[in-house]
Every structure is written in structure tokens, then in C-alpha cells.
Amino acid sequence: MTDTATRTPPAPQLTRPRRGRLVAGVGAGLARHLGIDAVVARLALLALAFGGIGIAVYVVLVLFTPVETEDAADTADPEAVRRRKGRDISQLIAYCALAGGLGVLALLFGGWFQPVLWFMVFGALGATILWQQANPAVREEWMASTVLAQSGKSWARTGAGVLLVVIGAIGFLAFQQQLTAARAGLTFALTIIAGISLIVAPWIIGLVRERDRERRERIRSQERAELAAHIHDSVLHTLTLIQRRAEDPREVQRLARVQERALRSWLYQRPADAETTVKAALERVAAEVEEAHGVPIEVVCVGDCPIDDGVQAELRAAREAMVNAAKYAGTDSISVFGEVEPEEVLVFVRDRGAGFDLDAIPEDRMGVRGSILGRMERHGGSARIRTAPGEGTEVQLRMPREKERKDEPA
Amino acid sequence: MGTVQRVDDQNSTFASGAAVPRVVIVDDHRLFRSGVRGELGDAVDVVGEAGDVDSAVREIAEKRPDLVLLDVHLPGGGGGEVLRRVLPQHPEIRFLALSVSDAAEDVIGVVRGGARGYVTKTISGRELANAIVRVADGDAVFSPRLAGFVLDAFSATDAPPMDPELDRLTQREREVLRLIARGYAYKEVAKELFISVKTVETHVSSVLRKLQLSNRHELSRWATARKLV
Numbered sequence: 001m002t003d004t005a006t007r008t009p010p011a012p013q014l015t016r017p018r019r020g021r022l023v024a025g026v027g028a029g030l031a032r033h034l035g036i037d038a039v040v041a042r043l044a045l046l047a048l049a050f051g052g053i054g055i056a057v058y059v060v061l062v063l064f065t066p067v068e069t070e071d072a073a074d075t076a077d078p079e080a081v082r083r084r085k086g087r088d089i090s091q092l093i094a095y096c097a098l099a100g101g102l103g104v105l106a107l108l109f110g111g112w113f114q115p116v117l118w119f120m121v122f123g124a125l126g127a128t129i130l131w132q133q134a135n136p137a138v139r140e141e142w143m144a145s146t147v148l149a150q151s152g153k154s155w156a157r158t159g160a161g162v163l164l165v166v167i168g169a170i171g172f173l174a175f176q177q178q179l180t181a182a183r184a185g186l187t188f189a190l191t192i193i194a195g196i197s198l199i200v201a202p203w204i205i206g207l208v209r210e211r212d213r214e215r216r217e218r219i220r221s222q223e224r225a226e227l228a229a230h231i232h233d234s235v236l237h238t239l240t241l242i243q244r245r246a247e248d249p250r251e252v253q254r255l256a257r258v259q260e261r262a263l264r265s266w267l268y269q270r271p272a273d274a275e276t277t278v279k280a281a282l283e284r285v286a287a288e289v290e291e292a293h294g295v296p297i298e299v300v301c302v303g304d305c306p307i308d309d310g311v312q313a314e315l316r317a318a319r320e321a322m323v324n325a326a327k328y329a330g331t332d333s334i335s336v337f338g339e340v341e342p343e344e345v346l347v348f349v350r351d352r353g354a355g356f357d358l359d360a361i362p363e364d365r366m367g368v369r370g371s372i373l374g375r376m377e378r379h380g381g382s383a384r385i386r387t388a389p390g391e392g393t394e395v396q397l398r399m400p401r402e403k404e405r406k407d408e409p410a
Numbered sequence: 411m412g413t414v415q416r417v418d419d420q421n422s423t424f425a426s427g428a429a430v431p432r433v434v435i436v437d438d439h440r441l442f443r444s445g446v447r448g449e450l451g452d453a454v455d456v457v458g459e460a461g462d463v464d465s466a467v468r469e470i471a472e473k474r475p476d477l478v479l480l481d482v483h484l485p486g487g488g489g490g491e492v493l494r495r496v497l498p499q500h501p502e503i504r505f506l507a508l509s510v511s512d513a514a515e516d517v518i519g520v521v522r523g524g525a526r527g528y529v530t531k532t533i534s535g536r537e538l539a540n541a542i543v544r545v546a547d548g549d550a551v552f553s554p555r556l557a558g559f560v561l562d563a564f565s566a567t568d569a570p571p572m573d574p575e576l577d578r579l580t581q582r583e584r585e586v587l588r589l590i591a592r593g594y595a596y597k598e599v600a601k602e603l604f605i606s607v608k609t610v611e612t613h614v615s616s617v618l619r620k621l622q623l624s625n626r627h628e629l630s631r632w633a634t635a636r637k638l639v
Contacts, residue, residue, distance in 0.1 A: 296532070300558035300591045303565060335554060335593025339561075348592045394592070 016067050022092045026061045046099055119175065123168025129161035234262055254294040261287050278311060278345060279304045282338045285319045293326035296333050303340030305401065311345050313379040314399040320371040321349040321395035329353025329393060344381075344400045352392040358385055372397075431546035434458040434473055436466040436492060437481040437508070442531070446479065449535030454542050462486045467495045475503065477546040480525060482509035482516045493523040506545045514559045522622055527551030549611045550618040557590040560621055577624050579617060586613045 014033040016025035022042065031041035048054025105120065173182045238259040245251045265283075279301040286297040307315070318336070325334045331353030339346045358368075368385065372395060376383040381399035433454045435443050438461045447456050458473045460466035463486030470478055470492075478496075480489045489507060496503060507525040509516060517528050527545045529538065530553055541551040552560070564579050579587070582603075589599040596614075600607045 298554060298593070300554045302558050302561040302591065337554065337558070337588070337592040339588065339591075350593045352593075 014065050016062075016065050022095065024058075024062045025067070026058055026065070029065060030061070042095060046095060046102075049099070119168045119171030121168075122164045123172065126161045126164025126166075126168060129157060129164065230266065234259060234266075250294060254291070257294075257296055258291050261290070277304045277306055278315075278338060278340055281307055281315055282318065282336065282347070285315055286322060286336055289319060289322040289326055293323065295326040295331070297322060297326075297336055298333060299336045299338070301338040301340075305340045305345065308402045310379045310381060310399045310402065313375050314345060314347055314381060314397050317372045317375050317383060317397050318347045318349055318395075320375075321397070324368070324395075325349060325351040325353065325393060328356070331392070342401075344398055346399075347397040348394060349397075350392065350394040355387045355389050355391045355393050357389055358387060430455050431476040431542060432457045432473070433477050433479055433542060433546075434460065434466075434470055434475040435479045436460045436469075436484065436489070437479075438462060438484055439481075446535075446538070450539055450542070451535070453535075453539035463488070463491045463495075466492050470496050470500070470503065474500070477504045477506060477542055479542065480505050480507050480520070482507055482511055482520050489520045489525070490523040493520070493525065497524045504545050504548070506542060506551065514562070517556055517559055518563065518621070521556070521618070524622070526618060528556045529553045530555065544611075548615075550614045552587070552590050552614055552617075554591045554593055557587045560617060561587050561591065564620075577620075579620065583613050583617050586610055587617060590614075 014029060016029040017032065021028050027042035027045055028038045030045075031038040034041070045054050045058060048057060238255055242252050242255050245255065282301055283299050286299045289295075290297045305311075318338075322334060322336065325331070329351040331351045333351075335348075335350045337346075337348040337350075372385070373383050376397055376399065379399065381397065383398070384396040385393065386396070387393035430452070431454050433450075433456050435446055435456060435458075437443050437446075437459075440461065443459050443461075447459075450456065454477075457475055458469045460469040461484075463484055466478075466480075466484070478492075480492060482489045484492065489505075489509075493505060497505075505525040505527075507517070507520040507528040508531055509520075509528070510531045511517070521528055526548075527541060527550050529541050529551060533541070533553075544551050560579075561584065564577075585603060586599055589602055594602065596607050596610045600610045603610075
């Protein structure tokens, strides 16, 4: 069908390519130069040739356009070259057949301006479009969607094809002065067609319904298989592990929790918002800390926005705070609350555990001072830690959002 | 938290002051029902159990509990269906929704259907008992997650509210919800904001009322998009 012309450079010089030529490469070269499809260029040359000019143009172009250089030809995609080579002969034959056919028609009807000839051309064109529509690739689409759900473009194409065929047929008959005679025959033919449609229609509708039902069935069984596979890979696996580790309650709890989280995200989370927004990232961080340290972390997030550098730092600080809480607080749950406001992103990490005396922390303890307070300040945010021995800890992180991001929808 | 002072329905056993709330547990997992029963212990009086919508409606009508512990996902229409069939006849019965689901539409749907609180099934026995007593007492119970959903649903948009009284949270209500979302208990919220626990409860109840009555388009959109309410 279409020969995808090599259109790599923005404004290619007019040269005759070494590869992918049919006769002397004028058609392909022109197409490449003008940025159009080679088929169009070749058809145009063919049409011009019937007026006589085309042949002259072709000869002149063969004489005056340089052949493309060796290395330029070599840079062509080898895959494309191979494909084009295989197609060359059949294409050449197709063009010859077309030229021959048009020539014969012109001889038969004695000249180019015979309307009858044009009606035949119309008819042929319409038929081509219709056949094209019914080729395997398009049929695949037909099978995939119900007939009614076809795209408008496809309908338009079919309509144009039918119209051209009808115009061609009626015009041909009219110019052969056989329209009146044909009318009787036409009535007869239409009646027969209507009768046949009445007989065949229920059967066709039945076939279509059957096909739809089978499709639904297939989709359903595919979904069921996918679900079964997922359950097998995750839940059954975890249950086996839990049975084996039954004597270690902490490990059992961790396994159950990890599995719960995985299943939950599989069930409720849309795949679209993974990793690129605050909400998803905060949940992922919490899941990782939870998995590593075995303390359940409850995440609540209000609003959402894309992650910028400052927020990235805030997430790292939040992770550090979660790790600290999981390691030192000695509590059985941690609450994380994220809130995206128009100007800033807030994250609170809270536990009801042991708490500590903030002033008693040595200067060199990296966890709190470096990873939380320092990191937030370096990126233009702030961190507050509220804690006292026996009263739990809450780390409050505050990071202004980048100005240019503010216009984007949160 | 153990005893209940406020009494607003005459057939309540609370009149004695020391009685525990009578509870029906509705959940389709038998294992879970017995687990909850065990965890709650003496804190509440479990008078009945049900595993699907029809038996739940029957059981509630028969036992007339103070409170129904209602699973959001139930065979036969879900928790919302139970609310629809029971509340018109027995408006005095309180419902506390219980779910493993984190999906906003489930939670908001059942709360708009009339539940006075929502907690996740991971809640500890002691906390659940607290929540039950609180809801039986006529207050609302919000889990951190529900507080997050409500903040999200009422968050500022450009659309003008249809009913400013119902469609907007006050500054104070937002502060209370944010603290709840951060994992604060009512007592801690009260301390943080220098108000009484009673005032915190009033704010939360007011938010619950707005959530149930507001026609704010985010809520309706949520609801219609998920074919709820």
C-alpha cells in the first residue's frame, strides 16, 4: 500500500534516492523533497504522463537531478530498506497495470473527456475504498467494536465509497441511454435484495449478538484468570508464609500488614497517580518504613499536587521522622497526615510513644538535626518537633510550594 | 468515657447512668463478629448479630438496640440499604459504620445514609468501645481517614456554595478536623485548641450534619458518579 517516504531531514534536497526507487527514483525523490507520500507523487506523474507532459518532466528530472550520495543512502533505516526492496516489483507492476488500464479505457472511449470514462473511474474508486475498508486490519476493528460503535471516520469512508459506486453506475447507465430500461431491472433487483435481507437479517443479527456475547465471556474469563493469578501470587503466598511463621507473632503481623497494604492498593488505587504526586509518594514512603520496621503507619492525605524539589526533601524528612518513631517511640501505631494547601505542603508525623527531651539530644545525632530540621531549612521550609518524655512525639513539616507550580491544578 | 450522662430518648437503658449500650453487630464475616464480641467484652452488651441486609433489618426491628455496628459491605445491598430500611421507622437507633474499605465513596456514602460515625476495622477493642459509647450518646465519631475525606470534599473550590450555612466548614471546624486527621483524640484536640471536649464534640456533630445534609456539588458528584445515595 503506502510507501512511507524517508522524510528525515527538514528540507531535503531534490535527489534521486538509491533505495526504494521504482524506475529512476524521480517519484520517490520528488515525494521526499515535497514532503508528500511517494504514492501521491507517482500517481501525479502517471496522470501527467497521459497528457504527454509527464513523460517530458520525468525525462528532464532524470537528467538534471543528482543521485543521492552513498552515505546518505546508508543512513536509511535498514529495516525500512529491506521492506521497500521486497515491495518494489509488485508496486511497479501495480503502477504499470494502472497506466495500462487507463490507456485501454482512453482508447476504448476515444479520449479523456468522455464522461462515461469518468463515471467508470468513479465507480472503480468507490469500489477500491470499500475493499480497502474491508481489509483484514480494518475488519479486526470491526470485530473489536460493535458495528454501531464504529468511528465516524470509518462511516464517512464507507459512505463516500458507496456514493461513488452509485454515481458511477447511474452515470454509466444514463450515458449509455439505458436508464429507462434499467429502471425495471433495478426495481426487480431491489425487490430481490429486500427479500433476501428480510430472510437473512435475523440470522445476521443473531450472529452479531453471539459474537458480542462471546466477547464479553472472553473478557470476563480473562479478568477472572488475572484475579486468580494475583490472589495466588500474593495472598496465598503470604498465607503460607504466615502458617510457617506462626510462632513469631511480630513477623506474622508484619506479613499480614504488608499483604493488606498491597491488596488494598491493588483494589482501590488508580494506576495513573503512582509516584508523581504527594499523596501517592507519602503512602509509598509510609509503606516502606512500615515494612522495614514492622510498625503500622496510618496515612491520611488531603489534597494533592505534583512533587517539586522542596516537597521531595519534605518527603525524605517525613520518612526520617517515621523511622525515628518506629524505632524509638515503642508504640504500636504512627499517624501521618499530609495536607496540600495552595501555598504550602504540610506533613505531620505523630506517635503516642515514649517521647524524648529535645534539648538532651547530642549535637551530632544526625537523625533529628540533620535529616529533619536541617534538610527542611536548606530547602526553604521549616520543621517543628513537639515532644516530651512520656507524651509522644509530633514532627511538623512545612514546605512552601514552588511558585510556577501554583498555577497547575492541584 | 465509661458512663453516659446525656439521655435524649426515653426507652434508653442509659437512664440508670451505669448501663452499657445495647449493640447489634452486622457483618457478613462470622469470624469478625465473634472477634469484635470478644474484644468489646463487658464494655457493651451485644444483643444480636446479623450477616446480611434482610436478617439485619429483622434483628434490629426485633431487638431495638441503642446502636448498630454496621459493616459497609454486606450481601444484599450493603450498609446503606440497612440504613434506608431501618432509619425511617427507628430514627432513634444510632449507627456506627465499620469497614475495611478505604474508598471515599463507601465511607461518604454510608455516612450520608445516616451513620453517625465511621471507623476502620483495624481499630483496637478499647477504641471501638469508646467510639460505640460516644455514638450511642448521640455524638459523632470520625476516624482520621474520614476527617481527611471530609476536608477533601469541603475543600475550597471556585464554585459558589448553594447553601453557605451547609456547604462550608467554619474555620474552627476545619481546625478540629485537621487535628483528628493528624491522629489526635478528642481530649487532645480540646487541649490543643483550648476548648472543652464538649465543644469538640459539638463541632464534629455539626460537621456530620453538614456532611449529611449538604448538597454541595462535590458530594453529589461523588455520590452520583458512584451511584450512591
